[in-house]
Amino acid sequence: VEAVLFFVAALGALGGAIGVVAMRNPFYGVLALVVHLFSLAVLFLLLTAAFLAAAQVVVYAGAVVVLYVFVAAYVGGQTESAWEPIPGQRFLAPLLGAALFVELSVAVLASSLRAVSTDGPDVAAGFGDPAALGNLLLEKFLIPFEASSVLLMLAAVGAVILASRRGVAEEASAPPVSRAEHGPAGDGGAGGPFERFAREERSASGDSPLTLNRRVASEEGPAAAPPTTTPS
Amino acid sequence: MSIDWYIVLSALLFAVGAMGILLRRSPVVILLCLELMLNAGNLALIAFSRMVGNQQGQVFALVVMVVAACEVVVGLGLIVAIFRRRLPLDVDELRELRG
Numbered sequence: 001v002e003a004v005l006f007f008v009a010a011l012g013a014l015g016g017a018i019g020v021v022a023m024r025n026p027f028y029g030v031l032a033l034v035v036h037l038f039s040l041a042v043l044f045l046l047l048t049a050a051f052l053a054a055a056q057v058v059v060y061a062g063a064v065v066v067l068y069v070f071v072a073a074y075v076g077g078q079t080e081s082a083w084e085p086i087p088g089q090r091f092l093a094p095l096l097g098a099a100l101f102v103e104l105s106v107a108v109l110a111s112s113l114r115a116v117s118t119d120g121p122d123v124a125a126g127f128g129d130p131a132a133l134g135n136l137l138l139e140k141f142l143i144p145f146e147a148s149s150v151l152l153m154l155a156a157v158g159a160v161i162l163a164s165r166r167g168v169a170e171e172a173s174a175p176p177v178s179r180a181e182h183g184p185a186g187d188g189g190a191g192g193p194f195e196r197f198a199r200e201e202r203s204a205s206g207d208s209p210l211t212l213n214r215r216v217a218s219e220e221g222p223a224a225a226p227p228t229t230t231p232s
Numbered sequence: 233m234s235i236d237w238y239i240v241l242s243a244l245l246f247a248v249g250a251m252g253i254l255l256r257r258s259p260v261v262i263l264l265c266l267e268l269m270l271n272a273g274n275l276a277l278i279a280f281s282r283m284v285g286n287q288q289g290q291v292f293a294l295v296v297m298v299v300a301a302c303e304v305v306v307g308l309g310l311i312v313a314i315f316r317r318r319l320p321l322d323v324d325e326l327r328e329l330r331g
Contacts, residue, residue: 006233010241017245017268021252026260033264040271047238047282049290052274052297059297064267064304071308072260075315090255097251104243109236113283117236121285128290136291148298155302162309163316 006046012039026072030065037061049128238279246272257322259314263307270300 016036023029037060044053086092126132137145249268256262274293281289314321 003233006237010237013241013245014248017248017252020261020264020268021248021255026258026264029261029264033267036268037271040275043238043241043275044278046233047278049278049282049293052278052290052293055294055297059301060267060271064301067304067308068260068264071311075260075311075321093251093254096254097247100250101243101247104246105240108239108243117234118283119234120282123282123285127285128287132287133290133294136287137294140288141291141295144295148295151302152298155305159305159309162306163312 002046005042009039009042009046012036013043026075027069030068030072033068034061034065037065047128048123051128051130051133235279235283238282239276242272242276242279244272245269245275257324259307259311259321259323262323263304263311266303266307267300270296270303 013036016032016034016039019032020029020036023032037056041053041056041061044050044056246269249265249272252265252268253262256265274296277289277293277296281287281293311321314326319326
């Protein structure tokens with residue numbers, strides 16, 4: 001039973017991985033990643049890592065894949081150009097991948113690790129369950145645990161800053177000529193919330209930043225140029 | 233199943249992920265392939281921890297999962313920022329940082 005389960009899960013993991021690489025549309029690639037992750041969770045269960053299997057399903061299939069799905073849907077299907085910076089890249093890459101696989105397999109299987117071709121020692125019933133891992137994590141590995149929590153916090157803050165709209169709005173008002181044309185409204189924050197919202201909507205609909213600024217400036221006209229008449 | 237099956241499978245998954253990074257140009261797909269490679273590393277860590285009969289390898293795999301989640305969040309934030317600036321989503325065209 002264990003061997004059958006292993007081969008089914010291994011085929012699922014491998015098929016999912018190849019699907020990620022081969023799918024043209026990133027959206028389908030993400031769906032193939034879900035198959036891969038669930039198969040890996042089964043493999044983790046076979047290796048008596050129950051907590052990690054649960055974490056794999058919750059963290060990856062629950063959180064990370066949702067992020068990927070949103071970004072893939074937001075970015076949309078981009079067609080990759082056929083231009084190759086290195087000639088013969090399409091044939092070289094699978095060759096290098098196969099070479100890497102052979103090298104890794106030889107490095108592990110031909111090593112002096114005798115235990116690698118056994119089933120591993122018999123372990124107690126609590127091997128890899130949340131209580132055991134929690135004890136290890138909070139006693140022996142407390143400092144890496146805290147460091148990873150700090151890292152998660154930094155990543156969350158960094159992602160919010162990276163993906164926020166403020167950077168784009170500032171860049172859109174960057175040319176000094178257009179800023180002089182339409183006065184303080186060009187700072188991106190002083191134009192009132194509605195105008196800023198409208199500008200962002202317009203920038204989302206595909207204008208380039210430069211023409212966008214010109215259009216805003218021409219719509220406002222010279223009447224909006226003095227600072228006293230800017231709408232609040 | 234003996235441990236070496238898991239190790240060979242992990243090597244295979246890692247090679248597939250590396251091949252994907254070499255082949256594809258979309259940054260989203262490259263991040264997906266990075267996920268594949270990190271997961272292959274996790275599988276090897278857990279297989280070796282089973283081989284030794286020690287749970288510390290599983291803690292290591294858990295930390296790798298955390299780092300992978302951070303990397304995904306920052307990478308996807310970068311992709312969204314690139315897309316908002318209407319730069320091409322193609323790692324061969326975004327090469328200004330190359331010396």
